[in-house]
Amino acid sequence: MKLVTHPAKPDWGVGEILHTEGNVATILFEHAGRKTINLSYVKLQDAEGQAAHKLGGEIAQVATLDIHAIRKLCEQWYSEFGDSIAMHVISDLRQHNYLTNGTARSLLRVAHNPENKRAQDLAQQITKLIYGRLVNLQELA
Numbered sequence: 001m002k003l004v005t006h007p008a009k010p011d012w013g014v015g016e017i018l019h020t021e022g023n024v025a026t027i028l029f030e031h032a033g034r035k036t037i038n039l040s041y042v043k044l045q046d047a048e049g050q051a052a053h054k055l056g057g058e059i060a061q062v063a064t065l066d067i068h069a070i071r072k073l074c075e076q077w078y079s080e081f082g083d084s085i086a087m088h089v090i091s092d093l094r095q096h097n098y099l100t101n102g103t104a105r106s107l108l109r110v111a112h113n114p115e116n117k118r119a120q121d122l123a124q125q126i127t128k129l130i131y132g133r134l135v136n137l138q139e140l141a
Contacts, residue, residue: 004044
């Protein structure tokens with residue numbers, strides 16, 4: 001998996017190159033979706049180790065994710081509450097090996113919401129497995 005950014009479109013976020021043919025690349029960007037780019041006109045920048053592994057550009061994930069444990073907790077959460085956030089966590093990690101900002105924010109909202117203690121507990125456990133600690137909502141820009 002090759003991660004890149006578009007130098008003129010930083011708001012697109014990190015993209016994963018899905019396919020290249022000649023000078024044309026198809027890339028799935030975090031915030032812009034699928035784009036086809038002629039590499040003769042755009043020099044993509046390597047994004048390995050950049051924002052792809054950080055929330056809000058500042059909060060690093062743990063170096064090695066325990067995908068099995070995260071998946072188990074997400075499946076518990078989904079089976080108990082039917083909440084799609086759990087499925088987004090699994091999908092993001094499978095596709096990108098990190099959480100997109102939208103998924104991370106949704107997860108953290110539940111992790112800090114005491115209305116449903118069981119959902120809060122599961123979200124906190126997942127957050128700790130991904131970030132190594134419980135991230136505070138105030139840390140998000």
